[in-house]
Structures are given as structure tokens and as C-alpha cells.
Amino acid sequence: MWRGLSSCFRFRLISSNPISDRLLRFPLILILGGIASVAMFLPALHALVLEDHSVSRSFAYSGILGLAAVGLIGLAMSGNVSRHEASDLSNLLSLCLTFIVLPVFLAVPFYEGVRNTSFLNAYFEMVSSLTTTGTTLFNTPGRLGDSLHLWRGMVGWFGGLLMWVAASAVLAPLNLGGFEVTATAEPGQGETRLDRFERAGAGKRMGQATYLLGPIYIGLTAALWLFLVLCGDRPLVAVVHAMSTMATSGISPVNGVQNAGSGLGGEIVIFFFMMFALSRLTFSSDTITTARPGLHHDPEFRLGMLLILGVPLLLFSRHWLGALEVDQFEEIPTAIGALWGGTFSVLSFLSTTGFESAYWETARDWSGLGTPGLILLGLSLVGGGVATTAGGVKLLRVYALYLNGQREMERLVHPSSVGRAGARSRRMRRQGAFVAWIFFMLFALSLATITVILCGLGLGFEPSLILSIATLSTTGPLTQVAGEAPIILSQIGPAAKLVLCAAMVLGRLETLAIIALINPSLWRD
Numbered sequence: 001m002w003r004g005l006s007s008c009f010r011f012r013l014i015s016s017n018p019i020s021d022r023l024l025r026f027p028l029i030l031i032l033g034g035i036a037s038v039a040m041f042l043p044a045l046h047a048l049v050l051e052d053h054s055v056s057r058s059f060a061y062s063g064i065l066g067l068a069a070v071g072l073i074g075l076a077m078s079g080n081v082s083r084h085e086a087s088d089l090s091n092l093l094s095l096c097l098t099f100i101v102l103p104v105f106l107a108v109p110f111y112e113g114v115r116n117t118s119f120l121n122a123y124f125e126m127v128s129s130l131t132t133t134g135t136t137l138f139n140t141p142g143r144l145g146d147s148l149h150l151w152r153g154m155v156g157w158f159g160g161l162l163m164w165v166a167a168s169a170v171l172a173p174l175n176l177g178g179f180e181v182t183a184t185a186e187p188g189q190g191e192t193r194l195d196r197f198e199r200a201g202a203g204k205r206m207g208q209a210t211y212l213l214g215p216i217y218i219g220l221t222a223a224l225w226l227f228l229v230l231c232g233d234r235p236l237v238a239v240v241h242a243m244s245t246m247a248t249s250g251i252s253p254v255n256g257v258q259n260a261g262s263g264l265g266g267e268i269v270i271f272f273f274m275m276f277a278l279s280r281l282t283f284s285s286d287t288i289t290t291a292r293p294g295l296h297h298d299p300e301f302r303l304g305m306l307l308i309l310g311v312p313l314l315l316f317s318r319h320w321l322g323a324l325e326v327d328q329f330e331e332i333p334t335a336i337g338a339l340w341g342g343t344f345s346v347l348s349f350l351s352t353t354g355f356e357s358a359y360w361e362t363a364r365d366w367s368g369l370g371t372p373g374l375i376l377l378g379l380s381l382v383g384g385g386v387a388t389t390a391g392g393v394k395l396l397r398v399y400a401l402y403l404n405g406q407r408e409m410e411r412l413v414h415p416s417s418v419g420r421a422g423a424r425s426r427r428m429r430r431q432g433a434f435v436a437w438i439f440f441m442l443f444a445l446s447l448a449t450i451t452v453i454l455c456g457l458g459l460g461f462e463p464s465l466i467l468s469i470a471t472l473s474t475t476g477p478l479t480q481v482a483g484e485a486p487i488i489l490s491q492i493g494p495a496a497k498l499v500l501c502a503a504m505v506l507g508r509l510e511t512l513a514i515i516a517l518i519n520p521s522l523w524r525d
Helices: 006-010 018-023 028-039 040-047 053-077 088-114 119-130 148-173 202-231 235-247 263-277 301-326 327-348 358-365 374-382 393-413 423-456 462-470 494-509 509-514 520-524
Strands: none
Touching: 028 040, 028 053, 028 088, 028 148, 040 053, 040 088, 040 148, 053 088, 053 148, 088 148, 088 494, 088 509, 119 148, 119 494, 148 202, 148 235, 202 235, 202 263, 235 263, 263 462, 301 327, 301 358, 301 374, 301 393, 327 358, 327 374, 374 462, 393 423, 423 462, 423 494, 423 509, 462 494, 494 509
16 A cells, blocks of 8 residues: 555655645645635636626625635744644544534535525535535525536535545545555554654645646546536536536436436446546556556456446346246337446445436336335445545445455365465455454444434434435435435434534544544644
């Protein structure tokens, strides 16, 4: 893993600029607040072009006030910022505060733009967007203007980029976020063999990671936007769907890609771009989790493709085998649509994006399953790759548990056998599987706790379970497709909304990262 991080330790391009060095010494949440203030001018200009002046003023004034506040705070801190370099745990705390505090600021223009909602609803919407969950309280068509939909998509997009950058700059050095499976150090601690080296500061690592990954993220989003426009989407719908796909947020101004104008062509394009959530090796090699390089050797990508191909085929064959007996070959077009609907939806929910194919209803009818939502819930729990924008348990942890189970079955047959793999694989299926099992149990305990709390606040068991899985796996659209009927989030109480906000932050940062923040050395500083 640390071989892949060597490029992030050099920082040749950023370290030569003293201005950027000084800016990167400020707290992460302050830097992100300044970026958010600047980003508010884009929906302000968009609303101005649409002659929606109240929304335009809301974003413009909020951006100006935000820049003024960030500037004053930065000026007050400028005398002390060069004396103390923030530790890795401090930046983890700053990342946690970003998902809790920053949505308060992001919600201000949204609240002023909607005008007929509570600030808690606006805060819930921004937490959902920034954590790339995509759960929304505003499903009614026409409730939000195009500029507000653009802001939701932008916040989710920035949240996805933040996780790309934080994976290599914050989580990997602490062996969190899935890296604890392959690392030799304990979760929440650095590698002891690297303690004798002077490592670059977290601010420089964040800057270098942004410099390396930002153009890739922007380029992929722009390419997807262009393809969707060519397929027939409106420019606004195309850009929001492109940002939502790259961030795996599932945010849509038209309540899903099934209602977009791009049709089947748009789904095919989105399908290939969602594969970037299966493994970090699909877009970067700065964090290596396998002994052998190459995407075809990556266990996460291989396991993800096995699920993408295997689950739809099982759903498909459940009806097709019976159709062969009665010679229903005239249903071949419907069968192809059902197969595509299942394949697209499986990848969408495995990557925790949550887009539903226009052919998903055909796939449900074709398979004849009474509760296909359970399959989507299970896929969302598994999640995507480590250090991607996807949530869930992560494919690498599932793979480590699989290796451990395979080895234990071999020992049942041959108790004196010796594992044939190398030291790295042995470490993954022993200590790595142990840590993965601990995380899985913590995830299950978190799921049970949130479900019980929601039930205690008056929600039914099924909606509570779906909401818990949707928030902890950052797959918000589950609330609309996993149950027998969509869950109307606007009808739940304020206390339940705050619980869901906490669950979304917990699902985004993961339980091990929250536990690492209890480290006494962090609070001693």
C-alpha cells in the first residue's frame, strides 16, 4: 500500500509554492468552507440566467458572506498556522466535522431558495448530498427549481471528490477505510516501519492528491455529461446525473434515470462509468491493496464483476428455465430487457449509486420474486471498492472473509495443511479477516442500534430497517425501491431526521474511523 503512496510523499509540484504551502496549513474545514463559498456563485449565475432572482440572490449573498467569514477566520489564524502541523488524527477529526458542520453553511442558500421548508429539512438535504447518500425530502416534481437541483448535485459531487482525496491523504496513513485489511499496523495508527522517516504533512498530501485526482474526476464527469447530452438528456439533467454517477450519490432532478430523455443509451453509458466505484485501480494507483498490479488481479473488481454477472443471471434464469419448457421464445425481447434491467440495477446498488433502470420493473415481473428489494438491500450492504466514493462494507472486506472461510474449510479436510499463498495473502486471510469481521460486527451493531432508535421514535420496523441500511450504506434511493411502498421522508419527525443525519455521517466515515477519534493523543493536542 505504501509503495503506491510514494508519489504522495514527494509533492514536488505543490511544495515549491510558498503561498499554497501556507494555505494548506489551515484546517481542512476552513479550506472546504472557502471552496463551498466560491461554488455558490455557479448556481447563482444559473438562477440569474433563468431569471429566478430570489434563488440567485440567496446563493450570491451566501457566497459573499461565506468568503468574508472564511477570510476573517483565516486572517485571525494566520499568526499561529505555521507553528503547528496538524496530525493525521486531527485531520480525521476535521473530516468528521466537515460532514457535520459544513452542511449547516451549505443549507443556508438552499433554505432561502426553497422558502417553504424548515432549516432542518435543508440541513438534512445537504448532509445527504455531501455524504453521497442521495436521500431526499423533495420528491414532488416541480418542488425544487433547476438551480436548487444543480446545487444538490454539486454538493454530492464535491463530497465524492473529497472521499477520493481523503482516502489517500487521511484514511490510508491511519489504516482506515478498508486499508486496515491489508496493512500490518493496527487500525487508526501509522506504519511503525515508516516512523523513522519524516512524512509530508496532511495538508500537502491533500493538496497533492487533489492535484493528481481532481483532473481525472472532472474529466470523467465532463465526458459522461457530454455522452448523456448526445443521448438526448437536457444539459441540466445530464450534468446532475453525471455528477451523481461519479459521486455515487444517486441525486436526480427527474427522480431517476428511468425518467430521463436519454433512455437506454444513457443507461448504457452510466453503466460503464459506475464501474469506477468497484475499485480504486480503475482510476488511480496511489493506494495499492493487492500484491500484483493490474485491474485483472484486483480481487475487488473481480468479486464485483462476479456479482454483477451472477445475480442478474440468477434472477433471469428463475423464469427463463420455465419458459423453455413451454416454448415461449416469442418473449425474447422482454427477456433481454429484463436481463439488462437486472444487470444495471445490480451494479447501481452495488456501487451504492441507487439509480433504477427503466427495465427494473420488467426484471421484477420476469423473475417473479415477491421481495426483490431484499436483493438490492444486500447489494448495498456489500458496497463498492475501498477508497472509492461507494459506501457499504466494501468488497475487499468481503473478499478477506471469503479467503478465511475457504482456508478454514480446507483445514477441516486436511488439518495439517499449509496455505499455498504468499505472506501478504496469509496476512489478509488471518489478521485482515479478523479486522474485517470486527468491522462487520460493528456495522451490524450500528444497523441494529439505529433501527431500534427509529422504531422507538414511532416508525415501523420495515421502514426503520430500510432507512438504517440506506443511510449506513449511503444508498439513499433504497427508500423508494426497497419496500412495498416508497417511504415518505417528509412525514417523519425532527428527531428521526437528526438520527438519520448521524447515521449518514457514520456510514460515510465508517465506525472504525469514529472509534479512532477516541484516541487520547488527539484530545491531548
